[in-house]
Amino acid sequence: MLYCDAYLTPRSLADAFTAMAEYRGRYRLVAGATDTLPWARAGRAGDVAIPALIDVSAIPELRERRVDATRVRIGAATPMQRFLDDGDLARAMPVMARCAVWFADDQIRAAATVGGNLVNASPAADATPPLLAHDAQVELACAREGKITRRRMALGDFVRGPGKTALEADEILLAIECAALPGYGAEFEKVGHRRSLVIATVCLAAVVRLDAAHAIADLRLAVGGVGPVPCRLHESENFLRGGAATLARLEEAAHMTVGLVQSRTRHDYRRDVLHGFVVRGLASALRRAGGASPPVGELEASHA
Amino acid sequence: MTQRAAIVLNLNGVDHAISVEPRRTLADAIRDDCGLTGTHIGCEHGVCGACTIIVAGEAVRSCLMFAVQADGKRIRTVEGLADGEQLHPLQEAFIAHHALQCGFCTPGFLMLSLHALERDPDLGDEELLDLLASNLCRCTGYQNIVKAVRGAAAVMRAGVVR
Numbered sequence: 001m002l003y004c005d006a007y008l009t010p011r012s013l014a015d016a017f018t019a020m021a022e023y024r025g026r027y028r029l030v031a032g033a034t035d036t037l038p039w040a041r042a043g044r045a046g047d048v049a050i051p052a053l054i055d056v057s058a059i060p061e062l063r064e065r066r067v068d069a070t071r072v073r074i075g076a077a078t079p080m081q082r083f084l085d086d087g088d089l090a091r092a093m094p095v096m097a098r099c100a101v102w103f104a105d106d107q108i109r110a111a112a113t114v115g116g117n118l119v120n121a122s123p124a125a126d127a128t129p130p131l132l133a134h135d136a137q138v139e140l141a142c143a144r145e146g147k148i149t150r151r152r153m154a155l156g157d158f159v160r161g162p163g164k165t166a167l168e169a170d171e172i173l174l175a176i177e178c179a180a181l182p183g184y185g186a187e188f189e190k191v192g193h194r195r196s197l198v199i200a201t202v203c204l205a206a207v208v209r210l211d212a213a214h215a216i217a218d219l220r221l222a223v224g225g226v227g228p229v230p231c232r233l234h235e236s237e238n239f240l241r242g243g244a245a246t247l248a249r250l251e252e253a254a255h256m257t258v259g260l261v262q263s264r265t266r267h268d269y270r271r272d273v274l275h276g277f278v279v280r281g282l283a284s285a286l287r288r289a290g291g292a293s294p295p296v297g298e299l300e301a302s303h304a
Numbered sequence: 305m306t307q308r309a310a311i312v313l314n315l316n317g318v319d320h321a322i323s324v325e326p327r328r329t330l331a332d333a334i335r336d337d338c339g340l341t342g343t344h345i346g347c348e349h350g351v352c353g354a355c356t357i358i359v360a361g362e363a364v365r366s367c368l369m370f371a372v373q374a375d376g377k378r379i380r381t382v383e384g385l386a387d388g389e390q391l392h393p394l395q396e397a398f399i400a401h402h403a404l405q406c407g408f409c410t411p412g413f414l415m416l417s418l419h420a421l422e423r424d425p426d427l428g429d430e431e432l433l434d435l436l437a438s439n440l441c442r443c444t445g446y447q448n449i450v451k452a453v454r455g456a457a458a459v460m461r462a463g464v465v466r
Contacts, residue, residue, distance in 0.1 A: 004306070004325070005326070006307045007326035009372075033369070033370060033373065034365070037349065037350070041348065105438035105439075106419075106435055106438045107365045107416065108350060108364075108365060110363060110364055195437040
């Protein structure tokens with residue numbers, strides 16, 4: 001059972017910090033709030049008393065959206081559905097659009113926010129691998145001695161472990177800034193027990209750009225669900241960058257990932273899935289990048 | 305001390321001024337405080353979709369949303385679907401295709417489909433399956449629901465939409 005005394009909706013960053021100071025140690029920040037009730041009702045925590053829920057979704061800084069040819073800046077309270085609906089955003093972040101298709105389900109995607117997904121820091125968070133592929137940075141803000149200050153760090157440094165981030169108790173995740181990757185082909189792979197609403201057992205983000213000769217000019221691969229934190233697959237990236245996109249090379253790159261699986265359970269299964277995801281995800285991304293997709297043989301055509 | 309919030313829920317065009325605890329879900333507020341019991345509560349943790357309604361133009365799970373989050377917003381529930389005795393094409397299609405048995409999940413499927421078809425009446429078969437995978441039905445199964453939504457989409461495309 002959830003007990004809660006106040007639901008506050010500050011309209012400015014300053015008001016949010018005032019509320020956070022007033023309820024210091026006794027509040028929870030929410031935006032879409034879609035995880036709050038399942039978390040409170042899961043029973044693991046027994047009765048949950050949160051004196052104040054502070055809804056940060058109305059703060060202008062958390063609703064920002066700036067897209068140009070090279071950079072994207074999105075407020076932390078951007079709902080996941082926006083990555084599908086907003087054409088400019090979908091072009092600049094092609095892998096986030098693919099990810100959003102598989103994020104929760106239609107109803108939750110409309111409310112749940114990208115920032116919420118990051119701060120929950122699930123090892124299987126859907127949005128984290130795509131944002132790692134975009135070299136995302138997070139911007140955090142706090143109010144100390146009456147002054148609002150901001151700091152910035154790489155997303156890979158922000159997510160510290162299952163449920164753990166670098167966010168201090170008096171901080172708010174303000175925005176995410178990352179590279180725009182227009183013209184890249186993208187794929188997001190995810191497998192779980194159900195088509196909708198699953199927590200991924202493994203998820204993978206793949207983005208690829210081809211050069212004029214159809215060799216791989218740039219690629220980024222990131223995986224979730226196989227260890228305590230999502231991570232980039234640098235070894236596979238470095239191997240493939242600059243080379244031809246043949247099936248044999250994709251297979252070799254996929255083979256380099258087997259040692260990365262550090263999950264607590266189902267190691268062999270996750271190794272097989274990750275291998276298959278690297279090959280099939282890259283094949284799809286290559287096709288969307290305008291290349292000829294290597295035949296991926298007997299790999300299943302659909303998933304989740 | 306719990307601070308009750310005075311909020312207004314605009315349900316199918318009618319304002320309901322109510323007072324709620326912050327923890328009250330939108331689904332509970334609609335059913336118990338506003339008396340519109342067409343919105344069903346199944347799993348109460350965002351898995352089944354029976355409580356799907358449309359808030360400010362977006363289909364949402366009302367069991368995961370706090371009532372205070374919907375203050376002042378336009379909300380559409382299954383009660384707003386029919387025009388008097390005239391059923392909506394989706395409702396007609398669910399009857400024609402036997403898309404329900406116990407009917408518990410039906411309001412959620414209707415509102416989920418309504419939102420999707422109003423946005424894109426040309427929804428492809430694959431997209432339709434992705435969409436309907438959002439909600440659970442425990443008795444009829446999904447084939448007849450898929451057929452009903454396809455049937456309704458054809459009617460809505462033909463411009464018989466009210």
